[in-house]
Amino acid sequence: MAFTRATGKHRRASRTARTTRNIAGIATLAASGVVASVASPALAATDEAAHHDTGLQQAVVVGDELAGRIEAQADAQQAAAEAAAAKAKAEAEAKRRAEEARKKAEAERAAKERAAREAERKRLNTFVAPVDGSYVSTPYKASSGLWSSGSHTGIDFHAAYGTSVHAVGSGTVVEAGWGGAYGNNIVVKMNDGTYTQYGHLLSIGVSVGQPVTPGQQIALSGNTGNTTGPHLHFEARTGPRYGSDIDPVAYLRSHGVDV
Ligand SMILES: [Zn+2]
Numbered sequence: 001m002a003f004t005r006a007t008g009k010h011r012r013a014s015r016t017a018r019t020t021r022n023i024a025g026i027a028t029l030a031a032s033g034v035v036a037s038v039a040s041p042a043l044a045a046t047d048e049a050a051h052h053d054t055g056l057q058q059a060v061v062v063g064d065e066l067a068g069r070i071e072a073q074a075d076a077q078q079a080a081a082e083a084a085a086a087k088a089k090a091e092a093e094a095k096r097r098a099e100e101a102r103k104k105a106e107a108e109r110a111a112k113e114r115a116a117r118e119a120e121r122k123r124l125n126t127f128v129a130p131v132d133g134s135y136v137s138t139p140y141k142a143s144s145g146l147w148s149s150g151s152h153t154g155i156d157f158h159a160a161y162g163t164s165v166h167a168v169g170s171g172t173v174v175e176a177g178w179g180g181a182y183g184n185n186i187v188v189k190m191n192d193g194t195y196t197q198y199g200h201l202l203s204i205g206v207s208v209g210q211p212v213t214p215g216q217q218i219a220l221s222g223n224t225g226n227t228t229g230p231h232l233h234f235e236a237r238t239g240p241r242y243g244s245d246i247d248p249v250a251y252l253r254s255h256g257v258d259v
Helices: 009-031 047-125 248-254
Strands: 136-138 155-158 164-166 171-178 184-190 195-204 217-221 231-237
Touching: 171 195, 184 217, 231 248
Parallel strands: none
Antiparallel strands: 136 155, 155 231, 164 217, 171 184, 184 195, 195 217, 195 231
16 A cells, blocks of 8 residues: 655654545445456456556545545644634734723823822912911901900901911912901902801902912901901801801811811
């Protein structure tokens, strides 16, 4: 027999199977009488026998080549499948890496935005005391016949006549003028929606509608309205009107002011 085709290591198993199949094929030919003539001594030396033998060999070789081609085709298909799988794996990996990079960039962008927002919030919410280097001379809710409510609706900052008065934070002036018992007064609507009021002013340096920033001078303190001496009356409110007052010390402290 002519099993002459070189085969790779990985083909051994299938080659054995193929060989077995070929042997089975020869056995079938023998049973049908084709090979029987080869085994016959009377015909062994004849051209006919040689012809038979050659024909059989050719048939087997052709069968082997066919099987080889099928196997080669299967190998090629497997190689293609493996290449496709490797390509898919590489693509999946590239996709995963791209997604990872995208997520990282997204996280960095979000962190940057958060930092910017925080800085802006801080800038807008940086509060200062309305009078530099002063102290609270009359506390919130102190009772006295001096006030119509019988209780202090704000706090008084000690301030000599003509002391600079600052907006405590960012906002817009909503009232600037005479305020009865408050004398000359200013009300600012803060950017956070609360209100601050500055009373008993000597002079007013801003007008309604004007935006103010933390620490900006808006007035000079004085002794106008219902007072017993120069000082700054400061109120914090949830609304623009009298009676919506909240604790000014707690308000300023909540905005980081040391009072
Ligand atoms: Zn007061």
